[in-house]
Amino acid sequence: MGDEYDPTDGELVRRFVEGDMAAFANLVTRYQNGVFLFFCRMTGRRADAEDLAQETFVRVYESLHSLDDPTRFRSWFWAIASNLCRDYHKYRQHRHHLSIERDIDLDLQLADMESAQTVELASRIRTALATLDDERRLVVVLREYHGLSYEEIAATVGCSVGAVRWRLHAARQQLRASLSDLIE
């Protein structure tokens, strides 16, 4: 099974644009876990994360034909997800006058719910992430959880590489302070 051909994102994009719907389904399969987890970490709410993940794919489906360079799909995809996230936070803050920190979902479903220690730790991390402002949380989530390079994050969020480095540094400092009792 290890010899199965694994097309690149760019190849799947080109095939979809030519009418191959299976190529789009392949992109959904490839990105659905990542984008759901991204929204979970960005919003703290599972139900909203599901909804936003679906909305991301609808936007991608509707606008993929306008992507000039298929090899840039990854950054383009995360830019759509990031913009949806910004809209979501604006909407909730406007509607509920709440910070994300106060608004996180109580329902913490983890991949591993076996250990009470893991659950407690995850809850601490989720709360710590929620205390970051939206832009800092965005860069730290894209970097730490999704492995985007500084250049990719800059292209995704629409700022300079220097600004990414600065935001990441500030976010890490803030997280270290929030979780200092867990770090030697």
Added chain:
Amino acid sequence: MEPEKPHAEDQLSQLLSAYDPAMPKDLAAKTLARLLQSEPDQERRRALLKAFAGRVEELQNGLGCSIAVVSIGDCSVVVPTSALARDSQPIPSLAESKEVKSIVREVDEREVPVGVGYTFTIDAV
């Protein structure tokens, strides 16, 4: 360009990895339902259904949720009934569509209303 990996030795990175939310099992099916709702072209909807058919089969293996059979032409897939609604409100173009052939509920055999004024007969499980 290869993505730069987070520094493995960074304690903070390791700590953050402990926040690992569980994946929903029916995300592909719900995504498909949303795509079907947004695609007006019948042929493309049919192609979408075919493309996703093999990716939402897990729903047929006893998830314990209400499921709907969505059919376009000779293609059918199973989606959770929750995929037919957003914020507890039905998606009219899908929930009220004739393409939703039936609702199958595992627990009981009552009729399940989907959408205002629309009720779908429940098939036997």
